[in-house]
């Protein structure tokens with residue numbers, strides 16, 4: 001018989017979340033996740049996916065994946081350290097190292113498990129991690145898993161980072177100290193102050209870890225934030241995901257040979273979870289080749305991002321201070337933000353609301369993620385809907 005305790009726990013908590021408006025309903029997308037999507041039979045302009053360059057539906061990636069299915073089958077067959085390392089995984093890792101300008105790279109099944117794997121493979125209970133307060137959940141979980149002391153740093157506050165680094169070093173309590181940050185913070189689209197972070201890291205001999213999930217393919221003409229600032233030799237872990245601009249699935253760390261060698265023997269998802277499929281591996285390699293050959297898609301992404309930002313700003317919306325195409329439209333209160341997003345949906349625009357507890361109370365926003373695949377017509381249509389809903393709700 002099923003557990004009554006579990007049933008009570010689940011029912012009470014789901015009810016509570018629903019009552020507080022925090023229960024996230026899933027909207028299944030019928031068909032591809034492109035610039036337009038279909039949900040519940042309704043076609044919408046999609047401003048909520050991380051498919052920044054449109055590569056998730058790119059014909060060149062699709063073709064490569066189809067060929068890999070024919071040549072290698074659909075599964076890797078084992079974990080990487082038994083015999084699940086296929087030539088296609090090695091090709092991908094070589095390409096990643098080339099892309100990131102490092103000696104070597106290791107790939108994982110997702111960005112999330114990459115952070116869990118890599119942080120906990122290097123840090124332990126005798127160490128400390130200086131972590132920006134807005135870092136992604138997978139960084140937080142990776143830090144927790146490592147059992148290192150987590151020292152929260154005020155968001156992009158270099159004085160706070162310096163004083164906490166100094167304090168940690170001077171305490172003499174820790175063997176190793178790491179500073180960890182998102183390269184691009186996805187809620188506001190702001191870029192980490194990497195040159196200052198690296199300077200502080202050099203002063204205090206900190207290990208540096210940058211999660212460039214939203215920077216790769218986007219910032220620095222696509223090379224990412226670390227390469228943009230010319231810091232490839234100064235950042236120990238260049239972490240990224242293959243699921244956003246790259247359009248596929250997977251995560252990776254690029255860095256020095258000895259780091260990658262260590263991760264191959266000590267990071268648990270690499271040792272104990274089956275590798276990504278041949279089609280995934282080859283599609284990611286193809287995407288990186290495309291990015292390295294031409295900046296066309298990247299330029300289009302920025303052009304579209306700037307176009308949408310200008311359009312919303314001209315209407316009178318507060319679009320925050322994003323350094324990237326991520327365009328938050330600040331609404332404020334939780335229920336207003338949710339209502340705004342719902343009205344956009346009804347009018348044909350899919351842009352998710354982001355409210356407390358994901359962001360501080362009163363800073364609810366609808367987050368827009370334009371991509372290289374959007375046309376000007378689609379963006380104009382979206383801007384017109386924003387105008388209509390903004391006026392209707394008395395925000396303009």
Ligand code: PMP
Nearest residue numbers: 110111112136138213241243250
């Ligand atoms: N890091 C950051 C900063 C992210 O935004 C995300 C995805 N939301 C991840 C890691 C996890 O990546 P993935 O989706 O590939 O698991």
